Amino acid sequence: MTALPNSLAARDIEYYFHPVTNARRHEQVGPMIISKGKGVYVYDDAGKEYIEAMAGLWSVAVGFGEERLVQAATRQMSELPFYHSFSHKSHPTAIALAERMVKMSPGNMGKAHFVNSGSEANDTVVKMIWFYNNARGRPEKKKIISRIKAYHGITMMSASLTGLPNNHRDFDLPFPQIKHVSCPHHYRFAEADETEEEFATRLAKEFEDKILAEGPETVAAFIGEPVMGAGGVFIPPRTYWAKMQEVCHKYDILIVVDEVINGFGRTGNVWGSDTYGIKPDFMICSKQITSSYVPLASITFTNEIYNVIADNTAKIGTFAHGFTTAGHPLAMAVAMENLDIIEERNLMGRVNELSPHFLERLHSFKDHPLVGETRGVGLIGAIELVADKKTKAGFEKPGATGLKLAELGHEEGVIFRPIGDILAFCPPLIITDKQIDDIFDGFGRALDRLTV
Ligand SMILES: Cc1ncc(COP(=O)(O)O)c(C=O)c1O
Numbered sequence: 361m362t363a364l365p366n367s368l369a370a371r372d373i374e375y376y377f378h379p380v381t382n383a384r385r386h387e388q389v390g391p392m393i394i395s396k397g398k399g400v401y402v403y404d405d406a407g408k409e410y411i412e413a414m415a416g417l418w419s420v421a422v423g424f425g426e427e428r429l430v431q432a433a434t435r436q437m438s439e440l441p442f443y444h445s446f447s448h449k450s451h452p453t454a455i456a457l458a459e460r461m462v463k464m465s466p467g468n469m470g471k472a473h474f475v476n477s478g479s480e481a482n483d484t485v486v487k488m489i490w491f492y493n494n495a496r497g498r499p500e501k502k503k504i505i506s507r508i509k510a511y512h513g514i515t516m517m518s519a520s521l522t523g524l525p526n527n528h529r530d531f532d533l534p535f536p537q538i539k540h541v542s543c544p545h546h547y548r549f550a551e552a553d554e555t556e557e558e559f560a561t562r563l564a565k566e567f568e569d570k571i572l573a574e575g576p577e578t579v580a581a582f583i584g585e586p587v588m589g590a591g592g593v594f595i596p597p598r599t600y601w602a603k604m605q606e607v608c609h610k611y612d613i614l615i616v617v618d619e620v621i622n623g624f625g626r627t628g629n630v631w632g633s634d635t636y637g638i639k640p641d642f643m644i645c646s647k648q649i650t651s652s653y654v655p656l657a658s659i660t661f662t663n664e665i666y667n668v669i670a671d672n673t674a675k676i677g678t679f680a681h682g683f684t685t686a687g688h689p690l691a692m693a694v695a696m697e698n699l700d701i702i703e704e705r706n707l708m709g710r711v712n713e714l715s716p717h718f719l720e721r722l723h724s725f726k727d728h729p730l731v732g733e734t735r736g737v738g739l740i741g742a743i744e745l746v747a748d749k750k751t752k753a754g755f756e757k758p759g760a761t762g763l764k765l766a767e768l769g770h771e772e773g774v775i776f777r778p779i780g781d782i783l784a785f786c787p788p789l790i791i792t793d794k795q796i797d798d799i800f801d802g803f804g805r806a807l808d809r810l811t812v
Pocket residue numbers: 476477478479480482511512513514585589590618619620621646
């Protein structure tokens with residue numbers, strides 16, 4: 361790195377401890393400093409343009425620099441910059457967004473609750489489930505079953521729900537109440553000649569066996585992302601969700617659907633739950649709800665659950681959970697405007713128009729000698745690299761090739777995300793066919809330059 365002593369990069373290294381970063385490597389390579397964004401593009405501090413093929417972190421549905429969101433935020437800041445929702449207080453935008461989220465949500469949702477991040481949302485849901493089962497006189501029914509390679513966040517409980525080793529290792533996690541079953545990734549985990557349906561049947565059986573081994577009276581909920589995102593973009597095998605839900609219903613197990621990445625059109629319907637026929641008891645969403653311009657996550661849940669919880673709050677005197685900034689007016693106002701833009705510009709409907717071209721370009725890499733699998737749905741996809749196409753064997757140093765390819769991508773002006781040796785793509789919903797071409801042309805040039 362050639363950073364001068366007082367450069368932004370040097371100050372970053374000196375003062376800023378980054379999330380989800382190898383700190384010692386960071387000291388060597390320094391930050392990639394993004395100082396501006398417009399549409400699907402971001403610009404580094406030297407003015408170089410990149411097409412953001414990950415929408416930031418699966419986030420920026422309406423693109424960068426959307427002036428209407430700036431105006432909505434400014435209006436709200438002038439009118440009411442902060443108010444809370446504790447102890448019967450409320451404010452107009454929180455009421456409006458709660459109504460909108462309940463009406464938009466799939467299934468039979470009755471109430472919405474707001475927090476500041478996907479992690480807080482999943483943490484809160486576990487507390488609500490525990491509160492609910494205590495209220496129902498089932499104090500032993502507390503375990504939550506998640507999946508290997510799931511990503512549900514990084515607070516103590518949400519990291520426990522996450523099924524990725526690095527989110528547990530040396531953090532003394534997961535908590536003992538959290539159990540994990542297999543990842544539904546057919547390419548990696550199906551047996552030879554097993555069809556998607558057979559694989560799904562086997563996973564549902566494994567799930568049922570797990571419940572029986574733990575004792576159904578101790579299992580409260582199953583949590584899943586319809587399409588698993590940050591673990592590596594795994595599209596569920598056909599019939600998987602129907603079979604998993606059947607098991608949940610058999611043992612009175614709540615279904616928690618984490619729509620943090622899937623929500624707001626990503627898979628071709630408003631919700632991943634719609635795409636895969638899931639009927640959630642709790643649904644979590646975040647990221648695209650404000651295009652991540654400001655922090656926000658929402659939890660919607662059924663009136664059946666609400667009524668049990670509400671009775672218990674009357675008994676105790678309160679629901680003693682909530683963040684100071686929950687339902688923050690700024691977040692509410694930006695979410696309302698962001699959802700207006702998404703609806704007015706039909707950004708969710710556009711996903712189905714763009715998806716065939718996106719998937720065609722994505723799948724065009726499947727015959728490359730270093731590509732094991734290409735997979736996608738709607739406007740989300742991944743390309744998994746392998747050292748040996750035939751045996752599916754990975755590389756000697758897992759993750760190094762993916763990282764190298766992502767860095768070559770930067771040189772080619774495209775930002776995609778390495779997840780180990782899997783490269784993920786999740787562009788802003790405002791992307792055009794031509795920009796999709798630019799993403800995969802840039803990716804192709806980077807792949808051509810990759811030597812392993
Ligand atoms: C499916 C899912 N759930 C939860 C989270 C955690 O959200 P946050 O980073 O806002 O805490 C993420 C973040 O990527 C996610 O992808």
